[in-house]
Amino acid sequence: MKKSREESRSGRAKFTPGDMAAMEASARLNAADRNPYSWNMELYPYPDGSGYEARFTRCGICALMKKLGLYDLTPALCRLDYTMSEAGGASVFVRQYTLASGGPYCDCGYKKRA
Numbered sequence: 001m002k003k004s005r006e007e008s009r010s011g012r013a014k015f016t017p018g019d020m021a022a023m024e025a026s027a028r029l030n031a032a033d034r035n036p037y038s039w040n041m042e043l044y045p046y047p048d049g050s051g052y053e054a055r056f057t058r059c060g061i062c063a064l065m066k067k068l069g070l071y072d073l074t075p076a077l078c079r080l081d082y083t084m085s086e087a088g089g090a091s092v093f094v095r096q097y098t099l100a101s102g103g104p105y106c107d108c109g110y111k112k113r114a
Contacts, residue, residue, distance in 0.1 A: 014088060046111075094110075
């Protein structure tokens, strides 16, 4: 399947050293400790080099949707992670848990496309 120009552009930097450095910097911020509408996450590169998991322990979307009284819609927003990964074209998105569905964390796994 041929990728559109936009798909190629949006996934181009995925898994590069710069992308990984930015993910590590984001993990160190623990931004949700200062802003309830941000995120706290931990980064787990896969040992085999096939990608990484970003594990979110605090979610700004969950906090905002609770405040707005729309929390029951939050799992639908979580589903967009699959769509965005597919649109980027560089990764396959994998997940087991979301905070919005009662999980212990949101695991956002990105595996390199073969």
